[in-house]
Amino acid sequence: MAKAPRKTTPAKKPTAPKRAPAKAKPVVHSTGGLKAPIYKATKAEMLDFYEQMLLIRRFEEKAGQLYGLGLIGGFCHLYIGQEAVVTGLQSAISPGKDSVITGYRDHGHMLACGIDPNIVMAELTGRASGISKGKGGSMHMFSVEHGFYGGHGIVGAQVSLGTGLAFAHKYKEDGGVCLAYFGDGASNQGQVYESFNMAELWQLPVIFVIENNQYAMGTSVNRSSAEDQLYRRGESFRIPGVQVDGMDVLAVRGAVEEALKDVRSGGGPVLMELKTYRYRGHSMSDPAKYRSRDEVQDVREKSDPIERLKAALLKQGLKEEELKAMDKKVRKTVMEAADFAEESPEPELSELYTDVLVEQY
Ligand SMILES: Cc1ncc(C[n+]2csc(CCOP(=O)(O)OP(=O)(O)O)c2C)c(N)n1
Numbered sequence: 263m264a265k266a267p268r269k270t271t272p273a274k275k276p277t278a279p280k281r282a283p284a285k286a287k288p289v290v291h292s293t294g295g296l297k298a299p300i301y302k303a304t305k306a307e308m309l310d311f312y313e314q315m316l317l318i319r320r321f322e323e324k325a326g327q328l329y330g331l332g333l334i335g336g337f338c339h340l341y342i343g344q345e346a347v348v349t350g351l352q353s354a355i356s357p358g359k360d361s362v363i364t365g366y367r368d369h370g371h372m373l374a375c376g377i378d379p380n381i382v383m384a385e386l387t388g389r390a391s392g393i394s395k396g397k398g399g400s401m402h403m404f405s406v407e408h409g410f411y412g413g414h415g416i417v418g419a420q421v422s423l424g425t426g427l428a429f430a431h432k433y434k435e436d437g438g439v440c441l442a443y444f445g446d447g448a449s450n451q452g453q454v455y456e457s458f459n460m461a462e463l464w465q466l467p468v469i470f471v472i473e474n475n476q477y478a479m480g481t482s483v484n485r486s487s488a489e490d491q492l493y494r495r496g497e498s499f500r501i502p503g504v505q506v507d508g509m510d511v512l513a514v515r516g517a518v519e520e521a522l523k524d525v526r527s528g529g530g531p532v533l534m535e536l537k538t539y540r541y542r543g544h545s546m547s548d549p550a551k552y553r554s555r556d557e558v559q560d561v562r563e564k565s566d567p568i569e570r571l572k573a574a575l576l577k578q579g580l581k582e583e584e585l586k587a588m589d590k591k592v593r594k595t596v597m598e599a600a601d602f603a604e605e606s607p608e609p610e611l612s613e614l615y616t617d618v619l620v621e622q623y
């Protein structure tokens with residue numbers, strides 16, 4: 263007897279529900295009573311923030327150019343647009359005591375840790391004078407001296423490693439706090455939640471910093487996250503969270519001061535969500551077809567962190583010429599870093615056999 267043909271229904275591709283895209287607008291929401299006041303900076307501090315953000319912007323623009331010229335190979339993820347996040351956060355921690363760890367979008371973090379732009383640029387261009395002897399490249403840089411623990415290519419890995427760094431701070435009773443930076447995409451990773459659990463259970467001194475730049479490669483937060491208010495992601499572990507306008511360096515600094523107070527007083531981990539935006543593609547090879555030019559232009563025009571601080575400085579009576587002079591100084595530093603890199607030799611072939619783990623452990 264012939265079998266009746268099976269009725270099949272064509273498989274439907276699951277589609278994420280349509281939601282309005284998140285807007286980079288001033289936000290301060292929190293759980294667990296965390297506060298986020300705007301930092302009252304002196305004029306000198308504001309100028310420092312301005313210079314730091316400008317240095318990151320110009321450095322990244324130069325890196326983009328060198329990549330285009332073929333002088334940087336491999337992966338290269340630029341931080342343009344997100345400068346206020348790392349500038350505000352790093353300005354509040356204690357160098358030599360606290361530790362920092364991040365993913366592959368790491369050039370700005372290194373500059374904000376005070377690492378010499380020359381050796382960062384030399385690393386990007388694969389030179390022997392680079393911070394990883396030219397063998398690490400954009401994603402694999404490290405400086406224990408500056409409390410900078412990488413530079414990691416595996417999405418989310420730095421969250422577990424950062425929790426380990428926080429464990430070390432507690433174990434050694436050195437008073438340090440770890441800032442563990444990760445992206446909105448990484449915040450959907452399983453190991454992030456294992457880390458949250460252990461961090462809260464052991465009351466570890468760590469600030470989990472979500473740099474929510476709205477996209478993970480080509481996927482927007484709204485398409486990938488069931489709970490898109492990422493500051494709430496620690497709730498079920500009793501980790502307090504705060505959402506901050508990551509395009510405003512003074513808001514970032516104000517919020518992290520409160521977070522640090524909490525963590526340093528032995529309160530255990532804190533989660534910060536910084537709402538920000540990356541202007542360039544995910545990496546240099548991303549044509550960014552998943553968003554419109556208008557979307558990018560709109561953020562640039564309305565929320566650029568550098569322009570925003572510039573406007574505040576001008577309002578305080580600073581002269582346009584003074585800011586131009588600073589831009590000139592920063593451009594010179596970056597030019598010198600590029601020249602230093604280009605003039606440095608490539609690593610010797612024998613370097614292929616060093617820094618390679620051959621023993622068993
Ligand atoms: C475990 C793992 N899965 C996937 C990738 C590929 N990958 C590299 S970056 C990235 C997106 C991460 O986005 P997000 O965390 O938002 O950081 P952003 O790039 O926006 O800074 C993905 C999926 C990877 N490197 N590691």
Ligand SMILES: [Mg+2]
Nearest residue numbers: 445446477478
């Ligand atoms: Mg992202």
